[in-house]
Structures are given as structure tokens and as C-alpha cells.
Amino acid sequence: xxxxxxxxxxxxxxxxxxxxxxxxxxxxxxxxxxxxxxxxxxxxxxxxxxxxxxxxxxxxxxxxxxxxxxxxxxxxxxxxxxxxxxxxxxxxxxxxxxxxxxxxxxxxxxxxxxxxxxxxxxxxxxxxxxxxxxxxxxxxxxxxxxxxxx
Numbered sequence: 802x803x804x805x806x807x808x809x810x811x812x813x814x815x816x817x818x819x820x821x822x823x824x825x826x827x828x829x830x831x832x833x834x835x836x837x838x839x840x841x842x843x844x845x846x847x848x849x850x851x852x853x854x855x856x857x858x859x860x861x862x863x864x865x866x867x868x869x870x871x872x873x874x875x876x877x878x879x880x881x882x883x884x885x886x887x888x889x890x891x892x893x894x895x896x897x898x899x900x901x902x903x904x905x906x907x908x909x910x911x912x913x914x915x916x917x918x919x920x921x922x923x924x925x926x927x928x929x930x931x932x933x934x935x936x937x938x939x940x941x942x943x944x945x946x947x948x949x950x951x
Contacts, residue, residue, distance in 0.1 A: 838920045843934050845885040846917035850938040853881035853913035857893055858942030861909050867901055878913055891915045907944040912937060 860877040864870035875893055882891035894912040902909060914937040922932050 835921070842920055843917050843936065846887065846915050846934070846936040847938075849882050849885035849887050849891065850913040850915050850936050852884065853878040853891060853893060854911045854938040854940035856881050857895070857913065858909055858911040858940045861895065861911065862903070862907075862942045862944045864903065867903050870903060871895060874911065878911075881913075882915065887915050887917075903944055903948070905944060905948050906946050909942050909944070911940050911942065913940075 856877040857874040861870045861874040864873050874895060878891060878893040879888075882888060892914045894914075896910045896912075898908040898910075901907070914935065916933040916935050918927065919932045919934070926932065
């Protein structure tokens with residue numbers, strides 16, 4: 802015997818798909834956007850060290866004298882680092898295969914290195930845990946064969 806009108810007990814789920822989609826999209830897109838930012842910065846570091854090593858080598862071997870060569874190479878590397886916004890964090894090493902460095906057919910090896918900090922990481926966290934990616938590049942430049950001794 803029925804005791805009253807039978808009620809249909811259904812839960813209204815209209816609109817919940819939108820909420821679930823937005824929640825999942827945010828949870829998946831935030832790490833993806835961070836990954837793109839991080840890879841972009843690491844790629845900028847790779848461009849910076851490649852350009853710094855190449856241009857420093859060219860500036861070194863085209864210098865008029867050995868005294869000016871190292872300063873020219875460092876200035877060229879600093880410009881390359883600044884081009885990708887790595888001012889003050891890039892390092893350049895120069896090595897010659899003999900003495901003097903600017904002799905005809907002499908080879909000069911330039912190594913540029915930069916530590917790319919991960920984006921959006923606070924400074925106090927960087928002091929505790931090293932959160933950077935080291936990137937380096939080598940380039941060997943040859944002094945002109947018909948160059949006279951300085």
C-alpha cells in the first residue's frame with residue numbers, strides 16, 4: 802500500500818561537466834605552461850653560450866695585439882650573454898694551443914658557460930637548493946695563416 806506520492810530522487814548534474822573540465826584543465830595546464838617557460842629559458846641559455854663562444858673566438862683571433870685580444874673576447878661574450886638576458890652570470894674561458902696565441906695558424910679554444918635558473922623560483926629557495934641548469938659551449942677559432950706576428 803503506497804504511503805504517499807512517489808518522488809523521483811535524481812540528482813541534478815547539469816553544469817558539473819564544465820566544473821570538472823575547468824579543474825582538470827587547470828591542473829594539467831599549469832605544469833605544461835611551467836615546462837614551456839623552463840624549456841624556453843634553457844634554450845635561451847643554449848643560444849647565449851653558443852653565440853658567446855663563437856663571437857669571443859672571432860674577436861680574439863682578429864685582435865691587433867695579444868694585450869687587447871682577451872678584453873675584446875670578453876666584451877663580445879658579454880654582449881652575447883646580455884642579448885639573451887644573462888648579464889653577469891655567464892663565464893668565458895680562453896685557451897691557446899701555443900705561445901704566442903696570435904701566431905699564424907694558432908688555435909684558440911673558447912668555452913662559454915652559464916647556469917640557467919629555473920623560472921618562478923623564489924630567491925630564498927635558490928639559496929638552499931641549487932635550482933639551475935648548467936649550459937656550456939666550446940668553439941675553436943684559428944688565427945689567419947697569413948697574419949704577421951704582432
